[in-house]
Amino acid sequence: MLVKKTLTSLAILLLLQACSSNSGQVMRIDPRELRDIDANYGSEDLHIFTKSMVQSLLRSKILASSTPTLILSNIHIGKGVEEHIDTGLIKNSLRNNLLKTKKVHFIDEEYVNNRQHIDYILSGELHAIKKDTPSTIDNFYMLSLKLTDSKSSLLVWTEEKEIRKILIK
Numbered sequence: 001m002l003v004k005k006t007l008t009s010l011a012i013l014l015l016l017q018a019c020s021s022n023s024g025q026v027m028r029i030d031p032r033e034l035r036d037i038d039a040n041y042g043s044e045d046l047h048i049f050t051k052s053m054v055q056s057l058l059r060s061k062i063l064a065s066s067t068p069t070l071i072l073s074n075i076h077i078g079k080g081v082e083e084h085i086d087t088g089l090i091k092n093s094l095r096n097n098l099l100k101t102k103k104v105h106f107i108d109e110e111y112v113n114n115r116q117h118i119d120y121i122l123s124g125e126l127h128a129i130k131k132d133t134p135s136t137i138d139n140f141y142m143l144s145l146k147l148t149d150s151k152s153s154l155l156v157w158t159e160e161k162e163i164r165k166i167l168i169k
Contacts, residue, residue, distance in 0.1 A: 041081075048161070050090065053145055062157055071118050119149070119151075127141070135169055141162070
């Protein structure tokens with residue numbers, strides 16, 4: 001009887017330990033390393049979108065020829081996707097990378113209501129098309145941005161970046 005209770009207690013202890021611990025190995029990797037683990041939107045896509053858009057904007061006539069630093073309003077990105085994608089991450093990444101170029105500054109509209117000092121407004125939309133069949137998952141993402149002159153309302157730059165991911169089941 002004592003052996004049976006001991007074995008039962010040991011089995012329960014092992015089961016509890018197995019349930020409470022993570023199975024698998026934790027690794028730290030470079031956040032900018034492209035590592036797709038599924039077909040959904042991920043950090044890799046954020047970096048691809050940001051890099052592409054910042055490079056395109058820097059090559060534009062507006063930023064390439066600007067001697068003084070341009071003032072932009074906060075970035076506005078609408079979302080046309082069903083899945084949860086944090087557009088705040090896209091906005092922050094774009095803003096941080098553009099600020100590092102020292103070609104632009106951003107007005108924090110939370111503290112400043114006067115828009116007369118804003119040169120341009122950067123805005124855009126993120127869209128997704130998803131197809132799921134018994135044999136594949138096909139996810140298409142597109143980020144489109146535009147730069148609008150705040151005084152004349154002229155659209156002075158526009159760009160889009162597409163990412164397509166296919167997972168074969």
